[in-house]
Amino acid sequence: MQLGSHKTPDQATNQRGFTIVELLIVIVVIGILAAITMVAYNGIQQKAHVAALQSDLNCAASTLEIANTSNGSYPADLASAGLKASPGTTFQYTVGTNPAVYCVTASTAGSSYHIATGGVPTEGPCDGQTGTPPPNLNCPTGFITVPGSSLFGTSSFCVMKYEAKNVSGVATSVAAGTPWVSISQTSALATSQAACDGCHLMTEAEWMTVAANVLSVPSNWSGNAVGSGYIYSGHNDNSPANSLAASTNDSDGYNGETNTGGNQRRTLTLTNGQVVWDLAGNVNEWTNETIAGGQPGTPGFDWRNWNTLTTQGALSPSSFPIYASSLASGWTSSQGIGQLYSASDDGSVRGFLRGGTLSTGSGAGVLALNISSASSSASTYIGFRVSR
Numbered sequence: 001m002q003l004g005s006h007k008t009p010d011q012a013t014n015q016r017g018f019t020i021v022e023l024l025i026v027i028v029v030i031g032i033l034a035a036i037t038m039v040a041y042n043g044i045q046q047k048a049h050v051a052a053l054q055s056d057l058n059c060a061a062s063t064l065e066i067a068n069t070s071n072g073s074y075p076a077d078l079a080s081a082g083l084k085a086s087p088g089t090t091f092q093y094t095v096g097t098n099p100a101v102y103c104v105t106a107s108t109a110g111s112s113y114h115i116a117t118g119g120v121p122t123e124g125p126c127d128g129q130t131g132t133p134p135p136n137l138n139c140p141t142g143f144i145t146v147p148g149s150s151l152f153g154t155s156s157f158c159v160m161k162y163e164a165k166n167v168s169g170v171a172t173s174v175a176a177g178t179p180w181v182s183i184s185q186t187s188a189l190a191t192s193q194a195a196c197d198g199c200h201l202m203t204e205a206e207w208m209t210v211a212a213n214v215l216s217v218p219s220n221w222s223g224n225a226v227g228s229g230y231i232y233s234g235h236n237d238n239s240p241a242n243s244l245a246a247s248t249n250d251s252d253g254y255n256g257e258t259n260t261g262g263n264q265r266r267t268l269t270l271t272n273g274q275v276v277w278d279l280a281g282n283v284n285e286w287t288n289e290t291i292a293g294g295q296p297g298t299p300g301f302d303w304r305n306w307n308t309l310t311t312q313g314a315l316s317p318s319s320f321p322i323y324a325s326s327l328a329s330g331w332t333s334s335q336g337i338g339q340l341y342s343a344s345d346d347g348s349v350r351g352f353l354r355g356g357t358l359s360t361g362s363g364a365g366v367l368a369l370n371i372s373s374a375s376s377s378a379s380t381y382i383g384f385r386v387s388r
Contacts, residue, residue: 052086053106053113054121054150059084060091060104061115061326074102092129099225101218105129114271118226118327119216122271123147123156134272140196140388142173144274149209152317157206158388162246162277163285164195171195171386175246175277179383185286185351185375188384195386202387204289207354208317210279211366212324214268215337222263222336227327230336232265234281236356236364243282243358243380250275263336268366280338281364283383284353291315291371292349297342301372303363304340305332311344319369338365341372351375353382 018026060083067081068074075081078093085091085106092105103126105114112131113121124147125131134147139158148155160173166180171191183191185201192201214220215231222229235244237259244256246266253267254260266282267275294314297304306321307330321328321337333339338356341363350371356364358381373382 049109049111050113050150052089053108053111056083056085056089056091056106057104057113057115057121060106064102064104065326068100073097074100092126092131094126094129099218099223099228101225103127103129105131107131116216116226116271117218118325119271120149120151120212120325122149122213122216124272127271127273137388140173140199143388144270144276145272146206146210146270146274147213147272149212151212151323152205152209154205154209157209159202159206159210159276160385160387161275163283163383163385164192171199171384173386175248177245178243179278179283181243181283181380181383182378183286183382183384184378185288185290185373187378188286189288192384192386196388199386199388201286201288202385204287204319204352205317206387207287208319208324210270210276213270214276214279214366215324215328217269217271220268226325227331227335230263230334231366232268232280233263233336233338233356233365234266234278235264235358236281236360236362237264238359238361241358243383244278246277278355280336280355280366280368281360282355282358283381284357284370285355286382286384287352287354289352290349290375291352293347295342295344295346295350295371296320297340297344299343299345301341301343301346304342306337306340306367307332309340313342313344319367321367324367333362333365336365338368339363340368341370343372346372349374351377357381 074095083091089106089108095102101117103116105125112125114126115121123134134156137158143158144161146159162173163179164171165177189201218225220231239258247255253265257264266278269275296309296311296313321331331337353370356368
């Protein structure tokens with residue numbers, strides 16, 4: 001007889017298997033972990049696709065500019081352009097003459113970005129080319145969609161088409177009425193959040209994203225080419241001597257102006273065809289940014305052209321024109337971009353005011369920046385714009 005071969009009832013109980021409930025719990029946990037892993041992997045993979053598209057487009061732009069410098073024109077078609085693409089990326093290419101411009105769309109794995117003459121990689125295809133458009137953001141009424149920019153770390157977002165108007169105490173984007181003014185940055189922050197679910201006062205990165213985008217569109221320039229002539233800078237000549245309402249007709253960019261046909265046009269078009277009113281001129285607009293010391297420029301508050309400044313200061317993202325366009329290192333107020341009002345020796349907390357006002361003159365423009373006002377400041381020349 002073998003000893004120790006008999007199992008007691010307690011030993012038999014201790015060796016039982018999993019119950020069905022326990023197995024189901026394990027299966028559910030494994031499924032959840034697998035789903036989380038898949039979502040994270042897809043997110044990383046999508047970011048890799050976008051980074052590849054942006055890199056390909058930057059390389060394409062360099063290749064095209066070299067060709068233009070060497071031959072006096074951009075390549076006539078994609079076959080002769082010699083653009084290098086990452087595996088899985090396809091290009092579409094459009095070129096124009098008089099003025100010489102181009103637009104390239106790069107697409108892969110359900111994503112499309114494009115780059116136009118003097119611009120930066122922007123989500124969505126070139127006008128007239130096929131590709132995956134930016135996501136439908138279901139923007140609130142009166143808002144437009146802005147393509148995101150890797151340059152300023154933004155994804156596509158919604159922004160008010162018009163400067164904020166006071167409609168029964170709610171910040172609203174409508175053409176009618178003059179801008180909501182005499183509001184401090186502190187109040188604008190709270191008022192913007194109350195405008196809609198997810199709304200907020202426009203950020204510096206969002207402002208620079210819009211500014212860089214409109215700077216890259218030839219039709220926004222008087223010479224119909226990026227950097228040719230001036231970019232339209234809105235109502236800034238104090239004639240009439242009051243802020244203006246807008247128009248629902250985007251073709252009526254000089255609405256309310258006494259000086260028509262010149263730089264006072266109030267509309268600018270984005271690369272996706274959306275139109276924004278009064279990004280420059282009319283009234284200053286708060287963004288959410290503040291600074292305490294480290295202002296770019298030189299001692300003493302004054303208006304200065306960006307290309308005269310040797311100190312960048314602590315601006316992040318940078319507002320210097322070169323960050324908005326590879327063509328912009330020499331741009332001044334003569335190109336309509338606006339000026340900087342700052343003092344490098346000022347250490348007080350200041351809010352950021354953008355775009356210039358109806359009386360700023362040549363200082364107004366999409367890159368105009370005034371950092372002389374405290375967050376509590378309010379005047380009839382200061383308004384705001386809401387993003388989501």
